[in-house]
Amino acid sequence: MSRECDFCGKSTITGNSVPRKGKSKKQGGNGEHVVRRTGRTFKPNLFKVRALVEGRREQVRVCAKCMKAGKVVKA
Known part of the structure; x- marks a missing residue:
């Protein structure tokens, strides 16, 4: 059984988790770095x-x- 919507076909996709470090410039720091x-x-x-x-x-x-x-009619 796939993890997919039966109506639109939306399924699992991959991407990145991007943690950042530092104080943002808006808050008075040097900027965030990846x-x-x-x-x-x-x-x-x-x-x-x-x-x-x-x-x-x-x-x-x-x-x-x-x-x-x-899009779904519940029974």
Whole structure:
């Protein structure tokens, strides 16, 4: 079972975690500096929902954005 929205196809993507060190210039420092970059994953906000799909009641995985947009008809 993949971690993917059944309506829009949104799934896990990769990116970087970028920790910074130092005091920002706005706060009177010399500026923030990047310390390191490590890989991380961004996961979609999925819910298991019973919805009407083609007239049948099914359990589907839906992201919060699709639920708020009204793409899902709950059963």
